[in-house]
Amino acid sequence: MAHAADEAGRDQRPGGSPARMVLEPAEIRRALTRIAHEILERTSGAGDVVLLGIPTRGVPLAHRLAERLEQVEGHPVPAGSLDITMYRDDLRLRPARALGHTEVPTAGIDDKIVVLVDDVLYSGRTVRAALDALGDIGRPRAVQLAVLIDRGHRELPIRPDYVGKNLPTSQREIVRVLLTEVDGEDAVLLGTRQEGS
Amino acid sequence: MTGTWLIRGARLLGGDPADVLVRDGLVAEIGPGLDEPGAGRLDAGGLILLPGLVDLHTHLREPGREDAETVASGTAAAALGGFTTVHAMANTEPVADTAGVVEQVWRLGREAGRCDVQPVGAVTAGLEGSRLAELGAMADSAARVRVFSDDGRCVHDAVLMRRALEYVRAFGGVIAQHAQEPRLTAGAQVNEGEMSGRLGLTGWPAVAEEAIIARDCLLAAHVGSALHVCHVSTAGSVEIIRWAKSKGWQVTAEVTPHHLLLTEALASDYDPVFKVNPPLRTAEDAAALRAGLADGTIDCVATDHAPHPLEDKETEWEVAAFGMTGLETALRVVHEAVVEPGLLDWAGVADRMSARPAAIGRLSGHGRVAPGEPANLVLYDPAPREAVDPTAQASKSRNTPFAGLVLPGRVVATFLRGRPTVLDGKLAW
């Protein structure tokens, strides 16, 4: 997705407000590598770890983490996806959404350390829904949370275990994560919400 | 009400304005610049003057279904629609198959006094289609029945139809057939065609009407009798009637306002207000009916006014009653369907809605506006355009398919033998 950038490094997206890149591809790479190492440390080698990405962009992130974990430790770490649409607490407020794909690795999650992976942590409601979804699938030994960006403004008592970058934002700002697998490029952009958008 | 009325500046049969003097129940004089001291004055500038309309096909429901309509409410509706005579069909409870019942209906009409009620006698006893009713007794009764019909049902037995056609010649009667082959239409709900297939409803094929009409025209010709065909609804029927008339046979036919204007597409939402027998048909059929009325193949417009209470119409389609009201909207619908597009002029409307139905009904005193004739008149304002409001109607029932539809025109006044039954669009008493 080619786009024009003006001299200040602001990206002009069609139809959007001027967005500023706050994380470049190399920085994203390094953040994920660091998170992978942190996971290995805290889980003593990720032997019982199952990575579950929350669609859409949590899923490629989960797979990238799984790759890095395998590179370092030499054994594959199961990675899958967990769609939480049916567990959202705001279903009555918006029209019905299409479901994302759920794929739980064959080993299951019982007695495992599930690391939920998402691109942006904001209010925490998505993660709350994910915890409910997990509860209907099995009983993990522990659940941890890895996010690429923590933008603050939590509405629930949820905290991440692994964070790529802490990004303080105002509620009027939008954080957009782009990943090659989905968007053709890697970037994290920060822009201002349009009036009425 | 004074017996003398001066109607000023009315367009007689849609022609140039003239004054009409009504006195002692008759049209006394027609001409420009008339005056009559002491007469009631009606300024009819811009209004069309027609002879009082004659409906050959109305269901007044009394006796038996007074929840839907009574002679009183039905004739009030008729007057508001510009009618001065309605023929009350025989499918009441009890059926009008004896002198007693027809005389009762006739008297109720006279007592209500808003519109002449000419009872129609049943052809077969109880409408059961197995033996003739006492047609002679009904003809000789005070009601002087001349039109006989099993309407609602078809006289499908060929022998019985032949006998009926022959028998009524003795007193100048006419058999009015509701053409519907019963076996081909068992359980039928809508026109058989695109809609019935799509809606999953049993179809009412056009051939079930056309086959009976063809048979009855041939029978009437064979025995030398008069046949009247009720509510013609298909293009094929129009062609058959045109052919029969070309042979010089005594065949007359009527069409309803709703068949002139509406089509089967309206059934797509399963709203039973559009359920009627015979059903609404295709656009091609409606166009053929309009053309047939314009060229006189179809002799007249008859409303088939069929009132039904809410609980018989606010249901699933299959369970709902067949029928639509029509007295109060008839003239406006005819205006919209054939006058506006230039198919028929107002003189033609007078012919199709008054003169010819009066002739078919063997009525005297209706159908003409001329000095010396009884003053049965209707004054109609062609200018306004307004939506039809069922709650503002005099009929007890609300099942009009025109609800909410914007139609032209307004009946302003109706006179029955010189006495106004409707003034300024409202019942005169």
Next chain:
Amino acid sequence: MNRHLISAGDLSLADALLILDTADELASMAERPVKKLPTLRGRTVVNLFYEDSTRTRISFEAAAKRLSADVINFSAKGSSVAKGESLKDTALTLEAMGADAVVIRHGASGAPHRLAGWVQGSVVNAGDGAHEHPTQALLDAFTMRRRLGRLDGLRVTIVGDVLHSRVARSNVLLLSTLGAEVTLVAPPTLLPVAVGGWPCSVGYDLDAALPKADVVMMLRVQQERMNAAYFPTVREYSRRYGLDAARMALLPEHAIVMHPGPMNRGVEIAAEVADSVRSTIVEQVANGVSVRMAVLYLLLSGPAQQGGQR
């Protein structure tokens, strides 16, 4: 999506695919220990079944319950309905009870249309007279896609009493929206007069149609139709239009055999065909629950509708 699901013809291609894709995701739920999602918690789904149909009613009930909705069953027998209460009055009662969705099966075509005018909630047509059965068509399409991997360009042959079949109507509409090629095979008496205007082809010869069919769907034929002269005898019908083992051998190797149920074994379908590996009859039932869950989810999430407009 529309507020109601009354006709398969109301679904655009995008709507139909959304339902099928959603059902795909929900189908995997059936393997979980906890077969319940909290999605429709607090919503009330009423099953209004005027016709006896345990199978369909249970399917909708299971679908609603797996989404944590409350389910209320009205069946025609022994209720006020049996005592002659009108559809309108029943509708008003349901309104008063606060039904978010009414699933209605009724013997009269068009009953769901009428109901939709009297209730605020969503109306789901579970079969109305000879008109439509949209969730059946959806589960049929879902089954085809699962078994054969696609719908676009799929050749589907539907055999039997099309004239009186709501399943046939819904399937023709939905499959043509989804890009499949539909052929109807039946004796001329059992095809609607205007079927030429439908988005499908028509044939009278079953043997000619089978080698070109990826899917054969057999419709149930009622014996009573013989009495109204739609066909001379059940034996002749079966001989000309029944799917027996010999005919099944004419099908391409990958082809599947479907039937909406209940079957007249030996009339339109032979026992060995119904029980063969090509037959999807059993999995159609399971797929029915997933598809109905998808429909209820897509109709009922979102803000409650204001006013009675459709």
